[in-house]
Amino acid sequence: MSKEYKRSDGRKNNQLRPIVAKVGIIPNADGSAMFAFGGTIAIAAVYGPRQLHPQHMQNPSTGILRCNYDLLSFSVYDRKKPGPSRRSNEISKVTEWALAPALDLKEFPAQVVDVQIYILQADAGTRTAGINAASMALAHAGLPMKDLICSVAVGKNDKHLIVDLTKEEEDYEEGEGATDFAMAKLANHDELTLLQMDGKIQPNIVKDALKLGSEACKEVYEAQKKALKEVVNGGEEK
């Protein structure tokens, strides 16, 4: 594994695409945020805690989290048919599991916190951008959280470990092909909340991949933190 592997867009192997993060973009929501990795743009809105209907879903001991992820129809080259699909249902569920460990809804029995995540523009890594946006939106909604969630995709092109893959890199076919390894973790703890993989990877490299991802998550965390702090007084100093 040479460190000088040149990627198609000229990035270093551990370099993320430019991050844009904003908080408070949807005035009607209780909390909202936008997060972008280069050409992948995700927005998230949080509503609640509020009364949960249908009633049979209510949990009398704690509030629950409900996520909905979807690609907007214009976010990809071939128009995405609107409405839930097998893929978006899966990612909604996975996002919910990735966010839930950070959230403490014990104070809100039988209630629900709704998170809507939409992808405005997709260039691989949409679930990770969605999770990052949702995590900021949940914090913005003033909910009790253990930590922020940072998410990033690591992967492999042939034999080279890389971070934050683009669509082009995801479709890489030479040598060992492409591996996409989406992960999410608690920002200040070594606890992973999401780990998904597409493709192949040697067991002895998995550790390296996770380490690379954790390092990248720190960068994501700084961006999230900055965006949240900026919203308090429009960027001006205290």
Next chain:
Amino acid sequence: MSYIENENNEAHEAIRDSEDSSDFMKRFVVVPGETIIEGEDYLPGEGTRREGSKIVSSKFGLAEIAGRVIKLIPIFGAFIARRNNVVIGRVTDITYSGWLVDIDSSTSGFLPIDESPRFVNRNEMDQYLAIGDVIAAKIWSVKTKGIDLTLKGKGLGKLEGGFIFRVIPSRVPRVIGREGSMVNLIKDKTGCNITVGQNGWIWIRGETIDAEIKARKAIELVSEKVHVGGLTDKIEAWFMEEK
């Protein structure tokens, strides 16, 4: 890592500041999971928790160091009803046993007929409170089924005249100020009658419309300037300027 250390230096400075002048305390913005301060000497207050030797924030908001206690003041988010909160609401429906009141919370409030301070005839409930009337009520209990209200208490009851408006619910403590200092200042300066509901609804009635508008402006100013310390003095100065 260096960033977190900076935060801590700030926090230590904040303590020194608070020793210099007990009234002024430095507040700074923290995100969930961020270390507010390190050391065994401090006690985690509301919205914070202890993790090893660190005091860590559990919410997004302003961290405040008051002596040894670390507190977190939330600045965003929906209203969360708690027992004994005084709220302002609007009657939306009359049932056979009480009134339904919209209090801008996750569920609407219910005011039983027995919780009115005087006897109300069941057949003439709208004589006492009609649909659309605005009341100041106290939250009697919060259950999963709903929120029960009462009108028994000082300063509670139907609000007549004046007008109501909203601020972000989590900024209400700032509007009220320490032991009511802020709202009392505004009352003094404008001569208005003000009731602040914990749900962010605020009712103002004054002698003149000008006084009412002035009071509203002052309150909106307070709710915007979440991050400023020693705000009571600043508002006092603002009133001087406005005169």
